Amino acid sequence: MRQVRTIRYREIADELRRRVEGGEFSAGRLLPSEAELSGAYSASRVTVRKALEALRAEGLVDARQGFGWFVAGETVRQPLARLATIEAQLEGSGRRSERRILDFGFVRAPARVRRVLGVDKVLQVRRVNLADGDPFARVTVWCPEALGAELSRAQVQQRSFYDLLPVTLGGAVQTIGAAAADERDAVLLEIPVGSPVLVCERITSELGGGAILMAEYVFPGHRTEFIVDLPHPEASIAPSGLRLVE
Amino acid sequence: MRQVRTIRYREIADELRRRVEGGEFSAGRLLPSEAELSGAYSASRVTVRKALEALRAEGLVDARQGFGWFVAGETVRQPLARLATIEAQLEGSGRRSERRILDFGFVRAPARVRRVLGVDKVLQVRRVNLADGDPFARVTVWCPEALGAELSRAQVQQRSFYDLLPVTLGGAVQTIGAAAADERDAVLLEIPVGSPVLVCERITSELGGGAILMAEYVFPGHRTEFIVDLPHPEASIAPSGLRLVE
DNA sequence: CGTGCGCACTTGTCTCATAGTTGTATCATT
């Protein structure tokens, strides 16, 4: 029988795959550093890295420079309890968050936006939100021209509308639905055309006033989910909840 | 013993979340100052702040400059506390609701259900919910064999599990995601294969205990959407003057 | 008695420093 020449980095990759899939490193926890693994498996860092990169190619793990290796593929879970920006929630869960502005301009509002905000001309900003470098949401925000007149493209890229607007926010109503990705969103979110997406619409009101901000969010279905904490399920019919659309 | 790599600020965030949710700091009451927490956890103010900001992103706490950190309060919990059974909501909106049981039996639980409920054998009920005669949800419910042993097929057809189970329900956690309809669900819901659906998973716990009921809901995307009312924490914060940290 | 001012304390936001991590080379060895 011929001696099979084992390739060390594949052995290590198999071993690590076993450990990761076995749940040894739960979500959020880091894998041992390359240096530690190097010691544990008596292999050089080069070899350990090759193994880890093989697993990254499979989508099992991922790494950030200066941070470490971690189990990948956990969906972004958005707690749906309070009025917060997605960016804040991402930062809070330790992810890197950026925005890429697609377009920025003052336009005549689409019919529905006109009806909700009660104005004709609006600032419309389309952008893509990235989580750890991957596209994670396509967002369109509309705000009345009067309020948005002071805003610049650079400002909108760096901070959220919630931070920028010079008003006190009163609350919001958000709807969550499912749809199929159209071609434009599919390209932006790097998913196949027709794959399921979560579509949300959020109408934010001024404290004690009417609607001042309207936004549409499109999340890829495989990466995102909302999570709702229900302290007392026996309470009955609510203003919020599931709604049948005609 | 191998050293587990952790991220300090996440540890502190978890610990603080535990303390806040455990009711150690009642609503409106101040948390210890960043300096105190820094000393208590032997971490720098930077790290403590990162933890607190993570909790703020979740909406659990908030802060005001020169004042302190405080629990964001019960006031916001109520509106969301009422996502009751789907049937109750339908009845409330004046629609006729029925259930059609697809199958009813005691089986070995799927892996995930086993992990959540912590039991091996379960009662599994699959059904379709109808609104005004049209299918609008495919539901699968799992409950531990011990609890479901007394239930009959006729019973689950007529009443909801919430009504039937002889325990006091404590709360639930529900996730909402998007997916594509597989063939089986497509037939049941009378929609094309691959069309977008809302997929929800609800884990209900016994009062003061662990998970006792797990359910999966599949709604056709074109007919259903969730609507959520999001109050703003700032609006409900008690004004200054309340300063009660031992 | 009331009012303004300062003091102590808080969060918000910087800077600088350090240790540990991944990313990416180069060169030698088997």
Add this chain to the structure above:
DNA sequence: AATGATACAACTATGAGACAAGTGCGCACG
């Protein structure tokens, strides 16, 4: 070609500290 050894750059989490800005409170002063 796979592996080992090494070096360095870029990045991250964390620590320590300084300062600005906001808040609450009590005290001196009018």
